[in-house]
Amino acid sequence: MCSKNILPAPLGSAMAKLGLVLLVSICVACQPQQDLDHQYNTWEDYGGGPDNSKFVDLNGIDRANVGQLEQAWFYPTGDDNTYQFNPLVVDTVMYVLAKNNSLVALDAKTGEEIWIHADLRGMARRGINYWESDDGTDKRLLFQMNDYLQAIDAETGESILSFGENGLVDLRQGLGRDPKTISRVQSGTPGEIHEDLLILGSAPGEGYLSAPGHIRAFNVVTGEQEWIFHTIPHPGEFGYDTWPKGAYKYIGGVNTWAEMSVDKERGIVYLPLGSPTYDYYGADRIGRNLFGTSLLALDAITGEYMWHYQLVHHDLWDYDPAAAPQLVTVNHEGEQKDVVAVAGKTGFLYVFDRVTGEPLWPIEERPVPESEVPGEQTWPTQPFPTKPEPFSRHTVHPDSLNPFFLTDAERAEWKAKIEELEEMGRTSLFTPLSHQHETIAMPGAVGGANWGNTAADPKEGMVYVISLDWPSVYPKLEKREFGEEAEDQSGGWVNPIEHGQKVYAKYCQACHGADRTGIASAPSLIDMETRLSADDFQQIMNSGRGKMPSFSYLNEQDIEGLYRFLGGTRDGAIVEPPEGPVVAKGGAPGGQDFRPAESSGGRLGPPYPEGVEAPSDRYYLQGWGLGFAHIMSPPWSSIVAYDLNEGVIKWRRPLGSDKLAEQEGGKNTGVLKAQRNGMIVTSTGLLFSTAGDGKVYAFDAETGEELWVGQLPKATEGLPTMYEVDGKYYLAVPATSTLEWGIDTPEYENEENVPQGGYVVFSLSE
Structure with a gap:
């Protein structure tokens, strides 16, 4: 297997940048024009x-x-x-995910079924990748499933067993950790194809000591790993000194879990990288933490470092950028300039020269509040773009409470709480979480821009962002020591149903109700065992589904007990093949087998590796401070149109309308x-x-x-x-x-x- 890790050199000198510009210009000239035009009409x-x-x-x-x-x-x-799922269309064929997680090929003109590859349980839910050879004889669909990478013949729907080892590439391998301890790694979002490479991100979870989010490229024909870029640098690599010594052995995350973008002309891939884990407490990762919460540019063919810009230093807010970086050409001060613009959860749009990484407009480092949590060391400043203006609100005020949905008593309670936190300075952007007080962040963990929320007119310099004005109301961080959450794990026999009842009350009851009939948007779990096999249930708990988050920190005993408490048995439900032209079932042999990680100590993760210096205390919080979007006045979602030729917002309008707010007289909510x-x-x-x-x-x-x-x-x-x-x-x-x-x-x-x-x-x- 060919596996290269490029050790980047800092590109600080003018000569180095000039050489890079000349090299990229040569690559652009060599790119066939028909390939460039094709990307916008399919x-x-x-x-x-x-x-x-x-x-x-x-x-x-x-x-x-x-x-x-x-x-x-x-x-x-x-x-x-x-x-x-984002449907793909190739010639006259559309590919969709349907019928109990089956990949279906449809006639794109009529919707008539062509073939069905049934029962792909555990498949990445947002999409797949398509590739074909230059002569058009080899057409394949690539997808992630149960932490494997697989390929299916796009014309027949059958698995390609010459890909990887008998049709499978194990994504848990090659990350510098024991694969048996990795609870999950695959992303819900597909990677990007460049020539004969699939560039792939990951979603290793957000708990302590989760897997690292290194970027990898795989050969689309053989499945071999062609290169890897360590997003958490190893000794001797650029950025290693921004972490504690040996941090690469235990820090996780710094991953592209959502979207990336490829400049086909230059052969550059732009990767928005997420925050390090654990997201909200970083005493075990003191420093700036490159390449956490950054925009990273790599050579798409070699994986070689080109440039980066860190959007949040020592991220403590889960402000990982998720929306696709947008590649546009602008007229900047009388000169045509190719730029990349990335929208963050921070509510800022960051704009850079596509080749050098230089900001198009100044980005200022401004002082931010210090942490009061023992052992934590916040970075003293954070980047604030001076232009263009933010697309999301950054403050929470008592006078900005929602006129709908809240009773007078609730409104008075929230007003008093916001006034108190505002006086304490706990409502501003980049206020670190506390073990003594609540914190309100605006935007919150799922505010700003998320996956799918950006688009562009590449030649006109227009970038469009869906803005989500949602706060997070974070509770106090709770101090825990390793092993404290390992309930009922003394080594003796534990009644699985009784244990499952405890797990349900702690993690599930708030959404699904004490009687399991479902409340709010969470579905009923009555007769759950008739819909989900034990493996299906375990996969959903591990990776999440729809609005349900991942519970990857639960161990196998927790999940087994929970399934038994909900009425399931190891024999569970059997998913019957759907009606229609089924040509295959289950993907490559063995790819359906869900592989739970070895016990990892629950939410707080396993012990730190021997030989590293790390704090014994771990702080965490339950959830992401969600469920409070309704306290803010509308609009809660908007489309913001940026003209990056001038660096201004051209227009802004609310996106959609809430039916209950309309009934109370609300408009454009x-x-x-x-x-x-x-x-x-x-x-x-x-x-x-x-x-x-x-x-x-x-x-x-x-x-x-x-x-x-x-x-x-x-x-x-x-x-x-x-x-x-x-x-x-x-x-x-x-x-x-x-x-x-x-x-x-x-x-x-x-x-x-x-x-x-x-x-x-x-x-x-x-």
């Missing part, structure tokens, strides 16, 4: 193409006729799962459930966007004027797709999630009235 990859701009150069739908869009066909998923939505920008001046309110909108990309609204049967949590077949233009939207209003109020309280979810495809009326 939707063969997640986000539309390698640059993830969600931009299409298709002229069939424009401002004049967009109002004539109507449903052309509908493909039901045939189950009640929430699919966040945005939506409280808009975290997982996406946009499409067209060369004809349109901007399409989903919103979380069961609708898809078309806006004038120049002005933000609403031009068309399409109705969906359910809400959507995936990216829409636009494509053309035989001169006809289509817009495909996944719509499979529960509609919710206000404070987690389901649209359909009676399950018999819930419409069928599926993929809705619009086209112009004849």
Whole structure:
């Protein structure tokens, strides 16, 4: 196996940067023009193409006729799962995830099934990658499942067993940790294809001592790892001195769990990297922590370091950037300049020269509050872009409380709490969490911009961001010592059902109810054992699904007991093959086998490795301070259009509308459930966007004027797709999630009235 780790040299000198610019210019000149044009008139990859701009150069739908869009066909998923899948279209074939996690090939004109590869349980839920050889004889779909990388023949739907070892590449291998201790590594988001390489991120979890998020590239034909870049530097590598000695042995995260972008012309991949773990307490990682919470540029062919910019130093707020970096050309001070713009959870849009990494406008280091938690050392300053202005709110005030949903008593209680925390200085951006007081962060852990929330018109310098104005109300950090959470693990026999009842009360009851019938947006768990096998249940607990977060810190005894308490047995439910043209089942042999990690000590992680100096105390908090978006006044979600030629916001408008707020007289509120939505920008001046309110909108990309609204049967949590077949233009939207209003109020309280979810495809009326 060829495995290269490039040791980057700092690119500080003017000569080095000049040489880099000349080298990149030569690479651009060598790129075939037809390849560059092709990326904007197809939707063969997640986000539309390698640059993830969600931009299409298709002229069939424009401002004049967009109002004539109507449903052309509908493909039901045939189950009640929430699919966040971005459909791919290759020639006349569409690929979707449906029918109890089956990969389905459809006729893109009619929705008729071509083939079904059934029962891909544990498959990454947001999308897949497509690749074909230069002569077109080898066409394959690549995807992650149960921490393996697999390939399927795009024409037949059958597994390609020559890929990896008998069809499998084990993603737990090669990360510098014992694979048996890694609870999960695969991302829910696909990687990006460049030439014959699949560049892949990961989602190793957010607990103490989780796996490192190193970036890797795999050969799409053989499955061999071609290169690896250590996002947590090893000894002798650039950035190693920004961590404690030996930190690479135990620090996890610093991973691209969501979207990345590739500049095909230059062969550069831009990677938004997440925060180190543990997210909210960093006494075991004192320092600046490169390359945590950074934008990183690598040579896509070799993995060689080119440049980076750290967006948050020593991140203690889980402010990992998740939205795809946008690659646009701007007219800056009379000069054409290629830039990359990345939207952060911080609510800032950061803009850099695409080749050198120099900020297009000054970014100032400003002092921020110090931590009061024992052992913690916050970085004294944080980067604040001077231009363009933020897309999200950064403050919480008593006078900004929501006029809807709150009773007078609740409003008075929140007003008093915010006034108290404001006086203590605990409501500003970059206020570190405390073990003595609550903290309100704006944006919070899922505010700002998230995956799918950026798009661009690459040639016009326009970047569009879905802004989520959601705070996190963080409780006090709790001090724990290793082993304190290892309940009922004395080595003797433990009644699994009684143990499972304790686990349920601690982790599940708040959402699913004491009687397991479900409350808010969480489903009923009655008869759960008829829907999920033990392996399915364990996989969901390990990786999360839809709105449910991962509980990867629970050990096998916890999960086994919880499943037994909920009525399941090891024999569990058996998923029958769906009806239709099933050509295969389960992926490559062995790829369905869920492999739980060895006991890792619960949420607090295992002990530190021998020989490293690390604190004995560990602080953590339950959850991410979520569930409080409703306390803020609207709009809760907006689209913000940036003209980066001038560095200004061209327009801003609320995205979607909350039904319960409308009933109370609210207008243009945005939506409280808009975290997982996406946009499409067209060369004809349109901007399409989903919103979380069961609708898809078309806006004038120049002005933000609403031009068309399409109705969906359910809400959507995936990216829409636009494509053309035989001169006809289509817009495909996944719509499979529960509609919710206000404070987690389901649209359909009676399950018999819930419409069928599926993929809705619009086209112009004849």
